[in-house]
Amino acid sequence: MDKNSTLFKSVVSGIKKVAVVATVALASVALFACSSSSADNSSKKAEKDDGKLMTVTVYDDLANYQGLAKGWFAQYVQDKFNIKLKMVAPNVAGGGNTLFDTRTAAGNLGDLIITGTGHVNKLVKANLLTDMTPYLDGMKYIKKYDGATKAISDLADKKGTWGIASSVSSGSPTEASEGLEATTVPYIRWDLYKKIGYPTLNNTDDLLNALKEMQTEARKEEGKKDIYAISLFKDWDGASMQNAGQNLAFYGWEPTNYALAKGNGSKYESLIANNSQYVQGLEFLNKAQQMGLVDPESTTQNWDTMYAKYQAGKVLFSYWSFLGQGAYNTSANMAAGKGFELAPLKGMKVFSNGNMPDGNTTFIGIGSKAKNKARLVKFINWLYSPEGVQVQQAQSTGYSAGIKGLTWKMDGDQPVLTDFGKKALLEGGSVKMPAKYGSGTWKDGISTLNFVAVMQYDKDPTTGYKYGYVTWPSVLKINETKLSKDWSEHMGGATSTMDYLKKNNELLVAAGVSYTAPEDPATVATTRGSVQTQIVSSSWKMVMAKNDTEFKSLLTSMQKTVKGLGYDDVYKVDLKNSKAKNAARQKVIEQYKDEK
Structure with a gap:
């Protein structure tokens, strides 16, 4: 995934395991006249x-x-x-x-x-x-x-x-670019979910209640109090608080900076609107924090520190397959029935980028x-x-x-x-x-470039199989573990996350297109920097708010402040770009049909 994926606002990673992905637009930067002539x-x-x-x-x-x-x-x-x-x-x-x-x-x-x-x-x-x-x-x-x-x-x-x-x-471009695992969905420690009786997850409140029980169970088993359901980090913050924006993907949304859009272009909304998908993501994390589920080191740690906690089994929820599964789903853990798997959260319509x-x-x-x-x-x-x-x-x-x-x-x-x-x-x-x-x-x-040249689910012409080794028949057989079998039995016989999402019509594929937004006008570029600083800072404060009253007060204050800074002008540009991107998607769909 690359750092510039639409689902990542300032992404993928100290990633020891990288995935896709997928695009954080870098803020426009005024280049100085580095050369008096642009030689051809x-x-x-x-x-x-x-x-x-x-x-x-x-x-x-x-x-x-x-x-x-x-x-x-x-x-x-x-x-x-x-x-x-x-x-x-x-x-x-x-x-x-x-x-x-x-x-x-x-x-x-x-x-x-x-x-x-x-x-x-x-x-x-x-x-x-x-x-x-x-x-x-x-x-x-x-x-x-x-x-x-x-x-x-x-x-x-x-x-x-x-x-x-x-x-x-x-x-x-209309087929999901992921292979077996979706990039961004709610992954949970399935072994602990099993121990609390596989409770039904009708909504994210049910998910938090289940995570509370799982955290209690994990601390009891390990005899440690430093196990938390959720752990966060700031490394990838960009236009907004990156972690809070991940819930968008659960329901088919993606950000273009401050304009949020359904992957099929059917709906648009402002990131700071009272009940926007982003604000709901902040509310989700704040509720978790008030319930004692958020790692208190979240505001100061980096990706590497957090990743080590996943490896040690000290975090129970993951937004990404490459994080929870990548860090904790070792052969030994999975053979013992331990590991991260997709949570059966009802009402999902998971965003997936099509092939590009x-x-x-x-x-x-x-x-x-x-x-x-x-x-x-x-x-x-x-x-x-x-x-x-x-x-x-x-x-x-x-x-x-x-x-x-x-x-x-x-x-x-x-x-x-x-x-x-x-x-x-x-x-x-x-x-x-x-x-x-x-x-x-x-x-x-592993390569420090963290660069995905060719998608892993393309065919390797030298083998006749996909580059992504988890799709190889020989590896699929190895990966049939106590963990995967139990998950499959409780997920309607699904063989993978993507198989489950497709069978249950819980996938929204946004046609794969390479779209680069035009350069911001100079005044908008300046305003964007001020707005970004305020939104990121306020978002973290909202997540760590002690109660709902403080949360709402911080939200109102943020909305008023950024609007005073010129947020509406920036949002207007982002909305135009978001609509242009979806228009490009329709164009690439038609082009692909014509080529066929």
């Missing part, structure tokens, strides 16, 4: 590669690691391309747009650039991106996904190949000041190759399987995990890597 890179001849070992600075909005990359993936890349990856990560460094501003003002954002497509036009105008056209001979995978390069060229409004969009897919043939709203490109650009183009081409997808996207919870021969192999005509691969991908990833791949464990050496 396409007129230049391809520069020769000196072949030397080089350190490549990667500016990456998705990364959750800062500094020189270490571990097996870094070693794999060095062995293959003779480059070291040095990560510049706003998620870690802090400052958000400030870091972007500072580096662009200096005239060098990075050698490799992974950022939102909303920045393309400005970066090209400021001569901060390289036109890759002179280096494309033999780059079959970049050429294969020409729709994803054209999408970037269209945004640049200038002839050239300025980058390639992420998360490309060959699937239908032209990619998502994050892209990868090459900085204009980079050396050995031909080698960097080869590296990007590799990221979109079957080998690159398997190795770079190797995570857990269904992404790619990693290094052929080490974590997976072909058994006859079927791909299977090796014994090492089972430990790496199904048992938490703490297994130590062989010396030839560098030091450390599998999970610590």
Whole structure:
């Protein structure tokens, strides 16, 4: 998922397990005149590669690691391309747009650039991106996904190949892009839900009551008081409080900053409206907090700290499959009947992004000041190759399987995990890597790029099966555990979360489309920053309010303050963009029909 997915307001992750996904629009930033002339890179001849070992600075909005990359993936890349990856990560460094501003003002954002497509036009105008056209001979995978390069060229409004969009897919835009698990739904510790008698969950109040009982049961079993139903973090906050916005997905909504929309374009509403889906998300978390279900460290911890708590079994509710299941659903836990599974919350209409043939709203490109650009183009081409997808996207919870021969192999005509691969991908990833791949464990050496080039449920042409290893017949058999069998028995025989949602008509697929909103007018951009600060700060205060009266008072105060700052002007822009996105969805549906 990428950080710029529509369901994530400032996303995916210190993610040790990444999913999809899916787009936080980065706030518009005024680029300084980094160069007095915007030379046409396409007129230049391809520069020769000196072949030397080089350190490549990667500016990456998705990364959750800062500094020189270490571990097996870094070693794999060095062995293959003779480059070291040095990560510049706003998620870690802090400052958000400030870091972007500072580096662009200096005239060098990075050698490799992974950022939102909303920045393309400005970066090209400021001569901060390289036109890759002179280096494309033999780059079959970049050429294969020409729709994803054209999408970037269209945004640049200038002839050239300025980058390639992420998360490309060959699937239908009207089919859900997830495989077995939905990205954002209520996942709960099923073993504890079982122990309290599988209570009916008619609404989110019933869910909170069940979580209260589950928390009591867990503390009793473990003899510890630091187990909480819900744990939060601030790392991904953007236009609003990211955690509070996740309930939108339960009912088919998505945010375009401050405009909320049904995935099919049937309804729109303001984020700060009294009973908006976002405000309901705040109410849900505040009720949980008043019930003693929210980890008191939520306001100060980061993703990594929170993730470790999931691994230790100290959190019982998860918004995402890659969090709860990724951290806790080890082979040992599932065999014992323990783990996270979809909660049977009634009335859901879960939002799902359809496949995106032209990619998502994050892209990868090459900085204009980079050396050995031909080698960097080869590296990007590799990221979109079957080998690159398997190795770079190797995570857990269904992404790619990693290094052929080490974590997976072909058994006859079927791909299977090796014994090492089972430990790496199904048992938490703490297994130590062989010396030839560098030091450390599998999970610590996973790619720091956190970049999804090709969707994991596309077919790998080298195997005939999907990249996502959890769909392999051999892995499906392994994953039949005490946990999955009990869940299936109480969910109408469903074999997976997506199977359950489809069978029960609880899925709303928003056609997959790469839509990048136009640049904000200067006055709106300035106002947006002030509004964002106020909304995020007030939202956290509302979640931590001691009672309903204080909650409502804070809501009223926030509404009054942001309207005074010019919220209505910003909302008007976001609403227009949200409607334009849904219009683009209708267009891509018609285009796909015509092509068929």
